[in-house]
Amino acid sequence: MESLHRACRERLALIDEAGRRRRRRVIEGGHGVRVTVDGRGALNFCSNDYLGLAADARIGAALGAAARTVGTGSGASQLVTGYNAEHAALEAELAHWVGRERALVFSTGYAANVGVIAALLGRHDHIVADALNHASLIDGSRLSGASKHIYAHGDAAAADTALAEAGDGHRLLVTDAVFSMDGDTAPLAELAEVARARDAWLLVDDAHGLGVFGPDGAGRVAEAGLSSRAVPLLTGTLGKSVGAAGAFVAGDDDIIEAILQTARSLIFSTAMPPAVAAAARTGLSIIRGEPERRAHLHALVARFRAGAAEAGLSIAESDSPIQPVIVGEERTALALSDALLMRGYLVGAIRPPTVAPGTSRLRITLSAAHDPSDVDGLVCALAEAWQEWLGTAETLP
Template identity: 85%
Template sequence: MTGSLHRVCRQRLAAIDAAGRRRRRRVIDGGHGVQVCVDGRRALNFCSNDYLGLVTDPRLAAALSASARVVGTGSGASQLVTGYNTEHAALEADLADWLGRERALVFSTGYGANVGVIAALLGKGDHIVADALNHASLIDGSRLSGAAKHIYAHGDVAAADAALAGARDGHRLLVTDAVFSMDGDTAPLVELAQVARARDGWLMVDDAHGIGVFGPDGAGRVAEAGLDSGAVPLLTGTLGKSIGAAGAFVAGDDDIIEVILQTARSLIFSTAMPAAVAAAARTGLSIIRAEPERRAHLHALVARFRARAADTGLSVAASDSPIQPVIVGEERQALALSDALLARGYLVGAIRPPTVAPGTSRLRITLSAAHDLTDVDGLIDALAESWQALSGAVGASP
């Protein structure tokens, strides 16, 4: 039996290699900020989700260290046993205040939050209407719920409305990312909220890539759109991107959050995040609210990148977020560009199927407030040179 398992796995790996889709982990030695040592090589990091440069901020490290000296390094149990600490409670209160919601509930991971929330509220006989480019956690949460799934074309409000209208029985959940992780574009949140309300549906928005970057106080795309808990009753996000820590949350009205606490299996059966991590997240959140100049600098970098890319003739997807995908097309070409950039001192990830559709492999460039204009200019120059060299070798063009 073991021999057959080895054979099956070898066959699968051969198929992955033949398609140019094998992924490998790069080893970071030291901090995970914009300056990294990756596989023994120094490089500027342009593929992290650390949008505000807080991952290596000494204030977060100090908060984590001080808390760990008091509460230790782990929580020891799930939240509903003995894993829930005053640090968790304080973080949830801070999140609720920041996002303008009655209550927030912290999860150990963003994947666990989205899977847990959807499966806690929807089941057989219900309907989930979802954007075609939603994050995998939203897709998997929909599958696990047992509800009927209706996928609408990316960003197509009319299609979402039609799907909601056609789901006549059971509860109806309309679910979307706010900022899409591989394209960097933003969902039509106001229009989606309108159709959800008109069809008596519940709107769930994952604002993981908007939190900290957009909106008043950096409260995200949902806040920027002026959508309260009546319009978006289920708001999820992460603590591991702009906030600079780890974990995730759902925010909403008190009774909704209480039902999720009581029934979300990914929360009930998971060890709570370490309380010291919650302390670090609180510090990151306070910095976001107190230092709007970080967001201003980040948006200036986005504008600089897009202007330089246009001048260079690079094919960059339409995005005003820190996610700036350069569409390449073929898997091996994307990998070759990523390797060429690393040789020049720039760490940029090559994104390939199944994460994105075949023929749309890309370099997913992400900007951070810890970068400066010189970093962006250097990246554009290195990318243009690398692409020109590759084009000359294989007869391709940007």
């Protein structure tokens, strides 16, 4: 037992030495754009609640009403007795939303990506993946046992070369649609053409594009006009723009049935509470029925970028709600995050191993629930924090 304690203390010491210890902040009350964090009021600029639905009263009411009818738990996995009519209705509505024959709901986005990849690929197969893919895609690839080939971020030609060099067996091309730490978008049409030409399968995780882009907010894949023939495997989450929890994979009927029968993260997990599925259905209805939320969000993104440029701040290229400010060192990111919180703005410091060493950043995310004045205030606070940390406006990033 003492050896375990010693090993953990040594590991924590290394984490502290590198400035990489993560601390959970306590949010009191709802998780909207105005929060109380560790007892301090702040404007939240580090959530994935892009459409401002996480604290929407209509979704809360749907959750409560469903819980009174169907209870708070599903009691079993989907393939035993955990599959409820609310799950079935949600899957049908998701499939219609993203233009696929069928959808399958998972409890989390991590479970969806790990389960889908490991269900379809094995040790005689090959996975070709973007260098900046989400951890769930990376871990699903590892668990599958397939050979892994990494291509330069966002480079369709490099993906083509990697597919050409892969050996026999099935080949899966895997990418995020919108990358969670950089906010940029994969060249989806080009990747779909590469996969078609090389007889490979394409999996796109549109978690950060759903609700924000495309017709009816159906995501970057829908925006690019890519059908199930081009993108046979489409995954997404329900805990970001939808304002609920859970995730899904969508595709043709036989593909989804094969995943249902073989995805271990689904088969051996208790199903999502059906009341959460009811909440997600309400969130989806709001997304489709209130396009003004997306319009307002995109206006805020443009406003933030214009304000940051005017203030002399360097923001990575992104037209999404994810606006990263690359600062380099871990301690710099932490200091700036703390300085912003002192000014009433909650912005997360993202450090290795989430991002590569030397690319620590402030990951600013915008929400349709923000006001223009909220964005303007953040820009001013960020500029002040930089000047305080670096000592002079001329040395802004």
